[in-house]
Amino acid sequence: MVRTRFAPSPTGFLHVGGVRTALFAWLVAKQAKGQFILRIEDTDKTREVAGSEKHIMECLTWLGLSIDEGPDNSLEFGPYRQSQRLDIYKKWAKQLIDMGRAYVDTTTPEDLDKLRELAKAKKQPFLYRNLRPDSPISQPYLEGTPIRFKSEPKPYSWHDEVMGDLSTGPEVIDDFIILKSDGFPTYNFAHVIDDHLMKISHVIRSQEFLPSVPKFLNLYEALEIKRPKLATLPYVMGPDGKKKLSKRDGAKDLLDYQRQGFLPEALVNFLATLGWNDGTEQEIFSLPELIAKFQLNKVQRSGARFDEQRLLWMNGHYIRGLSKKQLSAKAADFWPATAKADQAYKDDVLGLVQDRLKFLAELPELTNFFFEEPKTSAVKSLLNEDQQLKNISQETKQQMLKETVKELSMSSFSLADIKERLNKLLSQLETKPAILFSLVRIAISGAPSSPELFGTLKVLGKQKSLERLNQAILGLV
């Protein structure tokens, strides 16, 4: 049975790096029709940020990563918050003590610091196991004192589902704290116990834990439990490509993408192909496709830089693929405050801008002029500075606009009729589309760029279009 887990600590928002780890774990579980478990690793009360747990679930839900077991739907393997499992860790720690594989450590943190500095001065690696008492205090749990694992140094080689065959020497194995003086377990201990009790089959986590794996291996042996499969994911690197993506260096809250109008499908696709591909030239994958095709051993071993350009392109691609109805629903919350028009009008506007939307929060700047009059000053300066228009005299421009008004006032304002009449004007005025159409486009939009002209006129409507054209004529005096 395949069971994977995502085990974040509730210390703030999730960014794309963390979410990608969750996605990969989820894909592995779903592919095998197994379970995906959310476990909250809240063993460091000092770092906890209120609301994190809720935020984590919101992120997963938004992306469509269903949680089979977790704090909200606790099943037989719960509780799924480590802070609620303290008794379990104590029990296992006591068992280790009884076996002679853990001991009470009375060294103070201050002394530890001194010992570390000493070792550093001597240019020797600091290994606690060299210092441990000959016959460690084996008395059971002592309130307010940490418990340390008694390691058995040895070389290890093991297989990692992503990284391949890995090995280390005995020098990396050391005694480490399993239970802190506040009674909470450390990550190193708690996750091993929980993964075992929750019957996790694949531990999928990011690279920072790689150097600790031999310690875990040593612990698995001491506990006499079978270790799960291990999969280590490379980092998602920041935009500079130098460091792993982190909040400190400006990584965004995943929900910021939601707020910006990115589609979950796009984010999932982007995240999945950031460090993974199926060996073909396919770029676009739906979630079901990912479930079918994802392979841990096809995950890249090196870090992948987070490239927002590519995300932008992909999101635009998904927006273009939306039906009118879907887009209309998704865009509902993104309209500018000025958009007080009825839904049919808004939908027409959407039809015109769908191709150029990269993310939904762009809607206001792209569609403003459909809802409020363009600024006369903007129209005026654009009419004067436009590449195509700057060498045309004011009189000619005025003349052309007047003819346009005249012609369009006779129009039924169907798309075909607008097109026909403007084309007729073109030959009548002996001018090029580049000139006449630019003129009209700027007059009705007051924007440096706008959607296709005939459609824009039609959506705007006869009355508004003519008003704006007349307004522009006045502005040219």
Add this chain to the structure above:
RNA sequence: GGCCCCAUCGUCUAGUGGCCUAGGACACCAGGUUUUCAUCCUGGAAACGGGGGUUCGAUUCCCCCUGGGGUCACCA
């Protein structure tokens, strides 16, 4: 510093000894689709870090170097 991991266009990547005059995508540049911007289409520029091996033949296997990253907590 010790230990560990990694290394193909600017970026994400294909490539598991000959199919590679190294393929695709994003971004970029040029041209086209009756204006602009976007879309779409066509074309272009753009990479195997260096040095040794192994081999008839290395992007692909091995070693060294270089470079990058991570880790050495009573944080996860």
